Amino acid sequence: MHRFLAPNLRWLRWTAGALLLALFPVFVREPYYITLAVNLTTTLILTLSLNFVVGASGQWSFAHAAFFGMGAYVPGVFASRFGVDGWLGLPLGVASTMLLATVIGLPIVRLSGYYLAVCTLALGFLAEIIVRQAVDLTGGSYGIQQIPPLLIADYPLKGGSYYVVALAAMLASSLLLDNIKDSTLGHAILAARDNAVAAASCGVNVGRVKLTAFVIAAGLAALAGWVHTFYYLALNPSLLASDWTFLWYFMVFIGGLGSVPGVVIGTILLSIAPELLGIATQNQVLAFGLLMLVVALFAPRGVGGIIADLLRTDRVVPANRSAT
Amino acid sequence: MSEPLLQLEQLTKRFGGLLAVDCLSFVVDHGEICAVIGPNGAGKTTLFNIIAGEQKPNAGTVRLEGDDITGLPDYGVARRGIGRAFQLVHLFESMSVANNVLLGAEDHRQLRIISAATHLGGHRRRMQMARARAEEALSLVGIKHLAHRAIGSLSLGQQRLVGAARALASRPRLLLLDEPAAGLSHGELDVLRAAILGVRSAQTSVLIVEHNVEFVLSFCDRVVVMNFGRKIAEGRPDEIRHSEAVIEAYLGRKY
Numbered sequence A: 001m002h003r004f005l006a007p008n009l010r011w012l013r014w015t016a017g018a019l020l021l022a023l024f025p026v027f028v029r030e031p032y033y034i035t036l037a038v039n040l041t042t043t044l045i046l047t048l049s050l051n052f053v054v055g056a057s058g059q060w061s062f063a064h065a066a067f068f069g070m071g072a073y074v075p076g077v078f079a080s081r082f083g084v085d086g087w088l089g090l091p092l093g094v095a096s097t098m099l100l101a102t103v104i105g106l107p108i109v110r111l112s113g114y115y116l117a118v119c120t121l122a123l124g125f126l127a128e129i130i131v132r133q134a135v136d137l138t139g140g141s142y143g144i145q146q147i148p149p150l151l152i153a154d155y156p157l158k159g160g161s162y163y164v165v166a167l168a169a170m171l172a173s174s175l176l177l178d179n180i181k182d183s184t185l186g187h188a189i190l191a192a193r194d195n196a197v198a199a200a201s202c203g204v205n206v207g208r209v210k211l212t213a214f215v216i217a218a219g220l221a222a223l224a225g226w227v228h229t230f231y232y233l234a235l236n237p238s239l240l241a242s243d244w245t246f247l248w249y250f251m252v253f254i255g256g257l258g259s260v261p262g263v264v265i266g267t268i269l270l271s272i273a274p275e276l277l278g279i280a281t282q283n284q285v286l287a288f289g290l291l292m293l294v295v296a297l298f299a300p301r302g303v304g305g306i307i308a309d310l311l312r313t314d315r316v317v318p319a320n321r322s323a324t
Numbered sequence B: 001m002s003e004p005l006l007q008l009e010q011l012t013k014r015f016g017g018l019l020a021v022d023c024l025s026f027v028v029d030h031g032e033i034c035a036v037i038g039p040n041g042a043g044k045t046t047l048f049n050i051i052a053g054e055q056k057p058n059a060g061t062v063r064l065e066g067d068d069i070t071g072l073p074d075y076g077v078a079r080r081g082i083g084r085a086f087q088l089v090h091l092f093e094s095m096s097v098a099n100n101v102l103l104g105a106e107d108h109r110q111l112r113i114i115s116a117a118t119h120l121g122g123h124r125r126r127m128q129m130a131r132a133r134a135e136e137a138l139s140l141v142g143i144k145h146l147a148h149r150a151i152g153s154l155s156l157g158q159q160r161l162v163g164a165a166r167a168l169a170s171r172p173r174l175l176l177l178d179e180p181a182a183g184l185s186h187g188e189l190d191v192l193r194a195a196i197l198g199v200r201s202a203q204t205s206v207l208i209v210e211h212n213v214e215f216v217l218s219f220c221d222r223v224v225v226m227n228f229g230r231k232i233a234e235g236r237p238d239e240i241r242h243s244e245a246v247i248e249a250y251l252g253r254k255y
Helices: A002-022 A031-056 A064-082 A086-108 A113-133 A160-181 A184-194 A196-201 A206-232 A242-255 A260-277 A281-298 A302-311 B044-051 B074-079 B097-105 B113-118 B123-140 B156-168 B186-199 B213-217 B237-242 B244-251
Strands: B006-015 B018-028 B033-037 B059-064 B082-085 B174-178 B205-209 B222-227 B230-235
Touching: A002 A160, A031 A064, A031 A160, A031 A184, A031 A206, A031 A242, A031 A260, A064 A086, A064 A113, A064 A206, A064 A242, A086 A113, A086 A206, A113 A242, A160 A184, A160 A206, A160 A260, A160 B113, A184 A196, A184 A206, A184 B097, A184 B113, A184 B123, A196 A206, A196 B074, A242 A260, A242 A281, A242 A302, A260 A281, A260 A302, B006 B044, B018 B044, B018 B059, B018 B230, B033 B044, B033 B213, B044 B174, B044 B205, B074 B082, B082 B156, B097 B123, B097 B156, B113 B123, B123 B156, B123 B186, B156 B174, B156 B186, B186 B205, B213 B237, B222 B237, B222 B244, B230 B237, B230 B244, B237 B244
Parallel strands: B033 B205, B033 B222, B082 B174, B174 B205
Antiparallel strands: B006 B018, B006 B059, B222 B230
């Protein structure tokens, strides 16, 4: 009985959650909170995809901000310079970022641990430099202003109506990652992380599976970039700064690497708390650093680990959630 | 069925000046349990690594039902129907027993990214099929009751059986067992022997590399004895027990 009900409940939960979240701008009309909500959805796409590539696939990628920036710049540049519609910019930005991730991923997914981290970090710095130098295309350090907004039947999407687009992108990303988790590909990704030799003995092409995880995460980061661009309608090369990647890592670690609910909580906590508490930007790093220290000392598996310990009913380590 | 299941021809593997495997040839037939024994450093593990595609031989060929599979990558050999259980178990530590075995049952030939992301395009049917196969493999080695346990909570013997079940879940034509008895208690050896005999069928042959000579001689159909990379004897267990060459090279005077 449980088995038959489960899939319906899953869709019910997703639909109910989506409707509930979509109602947010109906009740909250203040632009400040709308901006906060759009930023939060963007950041959630980034942290969930980072959690996927680092947590599930075990690849320490520090190029996330670069992929985010590419996903932001490609549609932005096409829209402002060549008049390409913002909706068309979405597949354009995501596809070109995934293509780039494939090309750079082919050699670097063979690396692991520190080597992968250093290599992707260098690529992240390189990406920012390139964007700052390619002045003709990207506007250099000055950036790009007045990008034409997304339109639905000549009606420009902004504020509350744009939030719905951002929300849809976030929910689609989460659903995609949740589906992958319970698929042969998802199992292979975990297997390749846990034990490459054993994964190969099961017929898993470890290199290809790791590259796939890397490219999917890059594509999602690019989607977040697109959401960002058409909310702010302006671009600035500091978007590609590796500081962002570090911030997303903070969120993932404080939430608990590998735990989706934990990462969601970590992201909400670190995105919204400083705003609501009125902590100035320069003090944020200090606050996050202290928080990180506390988490590392007292809850090394983050918020997600605390939740898992609280929910645990028996001493048997829970298996991955069954697909049905 | 005219071709032997596995045919090794003149396999040679050199590590610098050392001949780990030296011009080795033998066959494994359909439905057979074949054991490779030999003293430490005889080249047994290297031989296994070559068959499994982890190392490439300097010369010679590996044929599976007549097809040349020499030099295929390890995952390619697995896809051809050679399952492998490791001495150092190599299980997926973060997963339950059931999911470890499920990994072996799933078809990894294609990535099916779209289907994975949307759960459309036959996703449910494929998962049901894989789950059924995994369950079958768990029953076959008699560890269905362990399905929901975490790997870390199992004994070494139980972990070996999980490794065997994972290898069997892909319904391999040939099962490679690397030192399955190492570190097991007497009780666990009996369970292991029963599991191996239960696995053998017209569809599945077993090739075992083992240190515990008495253990394998008690149930295997045929034995290949290696020393210094060469095959020094081959035959039924009772023949091997009485072979002069084997006694001298390996078993010692007390036999």
